[in-house]
Amino acid sequence: MIFDAVLFDMDGVLVDSEVVAGRVWLQTLGEHGLTLDHADYMTRAVGSTVPNLYAGLARDHGWTPAPEFEQQLAERLAEAFAAVQEVPGAAQTLQALKAVGVPFAVASNSLREKLRPKLKAAGLDKLIGAHAYDPAHVGGRGKPLPDLYLFAAQQLGAKVERCLVVEDSLPGLAAGLSAGATGWGFIGGGHNADGVALEEAGAERVIVSHAELREMLGI
Numbered sequence: 001m002i003f004d005a006v007l008f009d010m011d012g013v014l015v016d017s018e019v020v021a022g023r024v025w026l027q028t029l030g031e032h033g034l035t036l037d038h039a040d041y042m043t044r045a046v047g048s049t050v051p052n053l054y055a056g057l058a059r060d061h062g063w064t065p066a067p068e069f070e071q072q073l074a075e076r077l078a079e080a081f082a083a084v085q086e087v088p089g090a091a092q093t094l095q096a097l098k099a100v101g102v103p104f105a106v107a108s109n110s111l112r113e114k115l116r117p118k119l120k121a122a123g124l125d126k127l128i129g130a131h132a133y134d135p136a137h138v139g140g141r142g143k144p145l146p147d148l149y150l151f152a153a154q155q156l157g158a159k160v161e162r163c164l165v166v167e168d169s170l171p172g173l174a175a176g177l178s179a180g181a182t183g184w185g186f187i188g189g190g191h192n193a194d195g196v197a198l199e200e201a202g203a204e205r206v207i208v209s210h211a212e213l214r215e216m217l218g219i
Helices: 018-031 038-045 050-061 067-081 090-099 112-121 147-156 170-179 195-200 210-217
Strands: 005-008 104-107 163-167 182-186 205-207
Touching: 005 147, 018 038, 018 067, 038 050, 067 112, 090 104, 090 210, 104 147, 147 163, 147 170, 163 170, 170 182, 170 195, 182 195, 182 210, 195 205, 205 210
Parallel strands: 005 104, 005 163, 163 182, 182 205
Antiparallel strands: none
16 A cells, blocks of 8 residues: 555545436526536536535526525435435445555535435445544635645544545545645546546546556555
């Protein structure tokens, strides 16, 4: 093992939630006066925070969420995330890291009230343990800022320069690289992340599945 610790993004890397969330968002946006196509939404949303997503919709479409939109969206997402699945092989990767004594953590832009339920629904909550971190842990400074990955490494007692960050999004990869970690792109989730874009943005390599990730890590 060439890394002291592994830091994972959650959505699209460990939990296959990006497409599920996209369907809910697009349906609810459409009912509240804004029609987006799937590709446009995914470009805006994957790896972003909800405040940044709202800011982009306001800037580009003059659309802002009403309170009833946010309540309806939260209810629908909670229902959808209760049945979300792991990205194939994610649990096996975490178990393999645990078996060889390599610490790992989740660093996600997902809101705190959604992070744990998604991990639990996917069967990963107990494997992750206490090391699941969201922007609220760092004063709301989510990706693409480096704070979240710096914090996660610190909590594991690892130097971030000796950590691997596994990311499916450009904002997440930028956060990991600017923190000083090695970044690998991951395109094994159901939303078909753009491996070429990840490589062009500085990913040392692009991984297509958890099986390949384990092989590359030697676990």
